[in-house]
Amino acid sequence: MDRRENRHRWGWLGLVVGILLCLESGTAYAIFLDPEETLRFNGRVYNRTAMAVQNSSDNTRLQTPYNDWNMLQNRTFIQAELRHDLTDLIAGRATGFLSPVQAFFAPLRALKIDSLDYFVTYRGEYDGVWDYGPDVFSERYPLLTDCGVPTKAKHKRPFSFEGCSRSDPRGRLRHRHRLFEAYVNYTSGPLFLRIGRQNLSWGETDVFRLLDQINPLDASFGGFLVSLDERRVPLDMVRLVYGFGGVGPLSELNLEGFMVIDDKIAAPVPTGSPWSTPNPLGFPGLIKKPSKNFADARGGGRIIGIWGEFMFSLVHYVTYIDTPMLRIVTPTKNPINLGEFTTAVNTGDTSRFLVDHFQAHALYPKIQISGGTLTFSVPRISGIVRSEFAYFYAEPFFHNSAPDQILGPALSGEITPGYQQVGTDPVSGQPILRYRSKVTRSDVIRWSLGLDVTRYIKLLNPHQSFLLSSQIFGRHIMDFNDTSLASVAPQFGFGQFAAPISDPNRNNASFVTIDEHQFIHTLLVSTAYRSGAILPQLVFLYDWQGSWLVQPGVTFVRDPFRLTLQYNYLDGQYNGIGFLRDRDNVIIQLEMVI
């Protein structure tokens, strides 16, 4: 660790300690910065440590293996929010310390403003696992391409040497400072407008998202074990809402629309991160992001209505989903020579040849989603029924094939599926080939049905009620390709829809196939003891493909602190959440709130 990094680390610690000392009060009240209560500040800071409780599996962490009781995360998180109501300033009736400047806001009165405010959020994150965690994380991650004898200089400045590049998860994930959200709200009568960097969430489900696909998620610091709010990536967006009030039998009808001009997507977690998905294909990657223009804009609308006990919404929008469409290609300007390919395979230089000539493109598909929600209460059981339906149009799917399918021409001497001859080498006479792995699209139906119930279970807790929240999720791929691998492998063809992850149960000789129909159950049980000072919670998640998560946890509350202990037990088949079955961990989090 160099001196600069050391200074940085101590700077963080100093900041955290400073905040702790400044806020030693035992209460947690909102802080208004002016007597008129137009400027409001909130903040929270936490430190979370995640420790592995099992060794990483050989097949999933080839390059960054760790052992049980190795640190996976030591994350310090600071969030500061500021909300400022400008309505009185614009109306010329402000009396606070900003009143001298209210004349400058007078022209805005022409907008017939009912209210105008702005909101900004700062988020700072630092993960110490990259500095003082296990060696596999705290040391430089291996170079990916051959640039000769490794030297210190190459490690430090790989890009200044020809052919050198490095996956640098440490540089990307160690710390981050962000103006997380920044937007302005404008209300005039039934019209509401929000412009700026923001999050927008539609739908009714918890844990898994159906219609809630507008903002990408950042899985780089804990994956789905971290709350949705913390993982959302805000987008530059215009959001418009128009309220029609009561219409006919509806007590309320609202129309909402949004448009996003932003290039952010759910960037894959870099290989080397403790939270990355199992080992990727091993090709140099290229992430193709949307551009910040109207052609690549996301947008859509929804109608929300309330009819008696029922709350419903109808939704349609265009977005970039979080799961990238993975395509293995030879770069357009760099097709391969079959003769060289065959020679490389015969001499045992296959890996070198593949890395040098093939690329894995992560393309974020822009797709349309339609759907709706319906929620109603069942007072007799003190329950709420939540339902959601989403239709994904033309979602891309990766095809299964033996991982050596890409070697087809070199092994058989023929042009196998996926390859195309684009020329002939004038010197050797060998075919010049271009490769493009197969991706097809299919419509997908996703649905969810949930029930939330509050109940007293006197035997377990005589003083407080329990919240029981259960959901079932379904996914159905409409034009499912279930071509068996056995029928295509000899011809180096493409088989069933799959996740682009090698299947250890088949000696990594194929990718993990996915099911046409998938069902997942979730159950959350929570209550409180000692008048809310002790908050136990149990989350259970079962994927009917044969994997599960059991997540018991307890939070101790004493303002302004929260201490959370949580155990994440993942196991089952190597599919869905089972891809992370070797990531069992225990979490200790100390949080301070204002």
Next chain:
Amino acid sequence: MAILLRISAVLLSCLGLWLLPSVGQSQEAVQEQAVANFFPYREGFPKMGDIRPGMTIDSTNASNASSVLPPEILKYIAAGDFSITVQETTDLPLRPAFIEATLKHHTGVVVGEGELQHYVAGRPFPVLNADDPQAGLKAAWNLRYRDQGDNAQMRAKSGIVNSSGGVERTQSFSFMSMYGMHRSDPDKNISEWERQGVYSKQYTMMLAPSDMEGFQILSVTHDKDVIPNAQWAYDPQTRRTRKIVYNPYISPERGVLLIEDRAGFLGYIHDYDWKYLRKQTVLAPGPIRAAEPTWGGKGNWYLIDPWELRRAVVVEATPKTSHPLYSRRVLYIDLQNSMPLYSFVYDHDGNHKRTFLLVARHPDFDPWDNKGWFAQLAAQASIDYQLEMGNTFEITKILFNRALPASRFTVMALMLQGK
């Protein structure tokens, strides 16, 4: 039964004033008694035994106050948990408009199935007759339809306090309420809410702590008590606005008071059998002349601003079906303004479990330039003697009867106020 009640209601409204003498009271006498109940201190403030303004009641002389303090309070004064300073009774007359509405509309109002029939505005039952088997139920309706203004915007905070006075958790929030029906001036009712049968709506936004900041709840109370309240919530953790279940028997703060314990009693009337116990002069927390009350006694659980002698109606509510925590509730309701003074709840073994003390704000204390005083809750102390835990709730700022659009009480407003 419902048919009989409806017939009675029709007869009452047809016969109007002429029916009343047949039950033993002339209309003039009823009107006089109604007015007298609004001005119970017109003939002078109550005097009870040795209780005098300026005296302190503590463990040494608690027995002297046995006639004016319920045993549920007396016990803890005698044990030295807290003491009371006595002040002169405060006359807290309600707005003339509310009194006029009462006198104009109270005749013909009858109790139906989970609702009142022919109720327009004001206090529905300004005169309670101890011999009337429905007197307790009518007192409960008076409590529900007490004068609470047309709307109110409040800033409030609450804390969970242990027996050594340690504040374990605090919350700070803004709260708004609006009444769409039965306003003192019926012309000011909100026609859309009337059409939908919506009596009132409440909006709450959590301001602190920051892990709950931005959480909002919209509650809708229907005029018919038998129609379940509707609730929606905006959760900043999920950024969603969602319908949530309204269950008066749970404690959202996970503390020592249920939703129905708020403001003395905020539950469904039809869930209880109501029994009128008596009319009594009691010592109760007097109105405060400050933004915040004074907390003291054991655990800082008690409201220790001066108490005063007030005339009260005492009713008992027994759950009709199994209640998760309580076997019964005893409510002391201020005769003059129908605001609860305190209430007590008992567990299923009949033991006193919780005490709720309430205090109003004095009309003379109004730094917010409000117009038209009504008995507004300034603070509530909730004490669970079995858990040895208290909850302090106080409204630190209130603006009422201001221009406030009904659109602030919509699901859309939750979405827009969300992050």
